[in-house]
Amino acid sequence: MVKKQTGKKKAAAAVPAKSAAKKKTAGGSRKKVKVAPVADTALTLENVRENVRCRVCRVVDGYRAKESNCRFCGAKLFKEDVV
Ligand SMILES: [Zn+2]
Numbered sequence: 072m073v074k075k076q077t078g079k080k081k082a083a084a085a086v087p088a089k090s091a092a093k094k095k096t097a098g099g100s101r102k103k104v105k106v107a108p109v110a111d112t113a114l115t116l117e118n119v120r121e122n123v124r125c126r127v128c129r130v131v132d133g134y135r136a137k138e139s140n141c142r143f144c145g146a147k148l149f150k151e152d153v154v
Pocket of ligand 1: 125129144
């Protein structure tokens with residue numbers, strides 16, 4: 072009895088996933104898709120990240136110029152601490 076229930080669940084979940092995948096591949100085969108990733112990697116000053124070591128928790132992470140506080144402990148970050 073238990074086996075029948077799990078079998079039903081799997082079949083029900085597989086049907087919507089398949090129809091969604093078909094739609095994606097149909098549109099994805101076109102070349103227009105390439106445009107989105109290019110905008111993400113644009114090297115503007117705001118997007119450049121520098122590795123800064125926090126003076127309080129000593130964690131090194133990449134921060135943008137806009138970010139002035141450690142994302143782990145909230146302490147202020149200093150440009151002199153760029154690794
Ligand atoms: Zn910190």
